[in-house]
Amino acid sequence: MAGRLVGLLAAASLTLTACTRDAAQPDNADEPQDGLTLTVLAASSLTDVLEPVVDSFEGDHPGLTVRAGFSASSTIVQQVNEGAPADVVALAGEASLEPLEDGRRSGPVTLFATNQLEIAVPVDNPAGVDDLDDLAADGLTLVVCAEQVPCGQATERLFAQEGLQPDVASYESDVRATLTKVELGEADAGLVYRTDVAAAADRVAGVEIPEDRNVVNRYPAVAVSDRELAQDFVDHLLSEHVQERLVEAGFGPAPER
């Protein structure tokens, strides 16, 4: 009996500790931070667009490997504050950057893109969502981002500005989780970025929010290691080539300073 229970307890602790914190750690993060690897931690809304950006930066620096990890902006800042190895962080909102400790910042904050919200609905749009006001309809299953992540803060600003108080079914931990609930058809609508709808164009449909009712998020990037390459990568985000890629993906260009 006792031996059986000990075995069970071992199994219990295995599963109990399996709290899945989506670490923003890229694969092989334990490799030495030599001159040949650069680690970029980026907001989950940058998941698709960062690949060509990384490719072009690697093309400019032969022999360099850029490792990118994606997570909620708030998670990234918290992990860097706790000492996660990283050279550059790129986030989806300025407010998320505030908790980043001064000692971790190795360069100026660079705003490299903007983004706006859009309503994502399942392809067949079962609830018939046509505009922003439909989100307040009775019986609609609406998912939004949690308020600690930039898309959640943007959503709150949007609701406050438009005087909307819709019933929310769930506050998801990042924008891609929100999108997934819509993709699976579990939610009738989700508030995500315009770029997320574009990236999932074959799996969800988008309902645009008119410019004069929408809110704008500005994306900051900052070097968090003293390596020259880190600042180079941040500067690279403002290059003409990257700015073109960002606009192609649906982002707004870097705001005028």
Place this chain on the structure above:
Amino acid sequence: MRAASTRERPTTGSWSLRVPALIGIAFVVVPLVALLARTDWPQLGTHLSSPVVGQSLRLSAVTTSATMMLVWLLGTPLAWLLARSDHPLTAWARAVITVPLVLPPVVGGVALLMAWGRRGVVGGPLEAWFGITVPFTTVAVVMAELFVALPFYVVSVEGAMRGLDRRVDQVAATLGAGPVRTFVHVVVPLVLPGIAAGSALAWARALGEFGATITFAGSFPGRTQTAPLGVYAALEQDPDAALALSVVMLAVSVLVLGGLRSRWLR
């Protein structure tokens, strides 16, 4: 463990055994102590009164209680059938019921979505015919907890029931008790220690459930945001509240283990 008392001289004197053992202990103890060290003790009361703490603990209390009711109601007869049935499918049933023990919880959540989601095997017709949707509700939280906790209870109680002398239920039958009466009045009272141990394990597992819940039920304060989800949500916004909530859950876990050790493991 039993053999230890019969040994004449200690066999654990070598440092080549002690060092890895101590490292193993330290690996577990250091994070737990760090959790306590980083907690803002003087302000603990204030942090514990933040809305996320009260709401999520209350929801966890309600959902794990409902889960345990279902675990007892479904798990006890199931354990008895697994312990006594000679049906060729019994071995398969026993294997299937233990799958959630080793399955990553988030996969369990995806599986629940595929079954009970709005486009799911069961959830689809459920919504089409009765207008019932399961995801994002407190019911979904209980289902996620039941999915992961039931095996702990069944495996533990089945072990106790199999240890029961078959003559006990045969005698009860000879004396005229039907199968249900034998089960309720003879079998269950005899395996109460096993039921208690299984319940404690299942309850602890339900309390700690995270992956299946956030996948299947989402996260909404007071409706689906249980204590572990509350820790996760608060960590980036109100780390002190997250730590305070963590300390409460650590204390509860230690109490459960303490109860188990003193009563059923010695």
